[in-house]
Amino acid sequence: MSDVILDVEGLETLLGGERRLLGAARPPVRAVAGVSLALRRGEILGVVGESGCGKTTLGRTILGIQRESAGTIRLDGRVVSGLPPREARRARHDVQYVHQDAAAALDPWWSVGRSLEEALLINGIGRRAEREARLGRMLAAVGLEPALGRRYPHELSGGQLRRVTLARVLVLAPRIVILDEPTSGLDLSVQATVLRLVRELLGELRLTCLFISHDLSVVRQMCDRVAIMYLGRIVELAATRQLFEAPVHPYTRVLLAAAPRLVAGQDLHAAPILGEPPSPTAVPSGCAFRTRCLHAVDVCATREPALEPAGAGRTVSCHRWREIPAAPVTAD
Numbered sequence: 001m002s003d004v005i006l007d008v009e010g011l012e013t014l015l016g017g018e019r020r021l022l023g024a025a026r027p028p029v030r031a032v033a034g035v036s037l038a039l040r041r042g043e044i045l046g047v048v049g050e051s052g053c054g055k056t057t058l059g060r061t062i063l064g065i066q067r068e069s070a071g072t073i074r075l076d077g078r079v080v081s082g083l084p085p086r087e088a089r090r091a092r093h094d095v096q097y098v099h100q101d102a103a104a105a106l107d108p109w110w111s112v113g114r115s116l117e118e119a120l121l122i123n124g125i126g127r128r129a130e131r132e133a134r135l136g137r138m139l140a141a142v143g144l145e146p147a148l149g150r151r152y153p154h155e156l157s158g159g160q161l162r163r164v165t166l167a168r169v170l171v172l173a174p175r176i177v178i179l180d181e182p183t184s185g186l187d188l189s190v191q192a193t194v195l196r197l198v199r200e201l202l203g204e205l206r207l208t209c210l211f212i213s214h215d216l217s218v219v220r221q222m223c224d225r226v227a228i229m230y231l232g233r234i235v236e237l238a239a240t241r242q243l244f245e246a247p248v249h250p251y252t253r254v255l256l257a258a259a260p261r262l263v264a265g266q267d268l269h270a271a272p273i274l275g276e277p278p279s280p281t282a283v284p285s286g287c288a289f290r291t292r293c294l295h296a297v298d299v300c301a302t303r304e305p306a307l308e309p310a311g312a313g314r315t316v317s318c319h320r321w322r323e324i325p326a327a328p329v330t331a332d
């Protein structure tokens, strides 16, 4: 059995671009612009990048609720992309997604129990006794009292809401879960408990996880490997330790430098100011990062770098990674 459970190759997702009633069509945004990655059985793979870089769209496309415009997705070696939406979701029912906005993911008019039960009904788990048993088990697994099932979303704290959204997805017995910003909007103390719970559950249920976050410290703590995303592309992917101890891509370096506590021995004042990323409707030619890169040269403007192996277990897309000194980058 291959150790790869989910394989994504050259995935591209276009958003928007619909023709409006009056006026010209707006150009679509290439929110996912050629992503390749492989999820290994049982691992937690982090996807991290600034807001708007396409993390959520990548998750939704892998899930199959957002249609890919190019590329291939394989689940256990079987192609599950290029299908009409309903079939795509059916083929990928082993993949489930936990929404980044826990409150928005639940129907405000439904009790928590009803929301959870509905998830089972939709997925054809029809016997009442079976549903109740599963719900009870799952609420307990996420550390919630069964009585909480009678409450409504607005009666729950942020941490409880997170637990409910986790339960709602895990009750479907997926093999792969995509967690989208699972700690956004939570206090640090609640965040720590939720992360501990997520880790325990993923381990106990032997799940594979794509863990989306913009928070480097959370990713460092949770993930086995990390992919760094920039304007719809993966610029570097490596084992977590490798990535944090010796970042290679100039963007990874800048990101880590902007969060100086993460890099041992690094000068707190060395973090270069990043500014805003370019708009996804106006991506620079060649390397998408070149306009913010301290190391860009002519070739960076003319040729898009491919994601290529850069030492054991690491891939990087940068024309210049070999020439950039190994020390953490500092602003000139």
Ligand SMILES: Nc1ncnc2c1ncn2[C@@H]1O[C@H](COP(=O)(O)OP(=O)(O)O)[C@@H](O)[C@H]1O
Residues within 6 Å of the ligand: 015, 016, 017, 029, 031, 049, 050, 051, 052, 053, 054, 055, 056, 057, 058, 280
């Ligand atoms: N419906 C849409 N139409 C056009 N562009 C969109 C739409 N939804 C999101 N986008 C754009 O796609 C890009 C990726 O968004 P998203 O996947 O939500 O990023 P992230 O989750 O990393 O913050 C952003 O630039 C966003 O503005």
Ligand SMILES: [Mg+2]
Residues within 6 Å of the ligand: 055, 056, 057, 100, 180
């Ligand atoms: Mg998002």
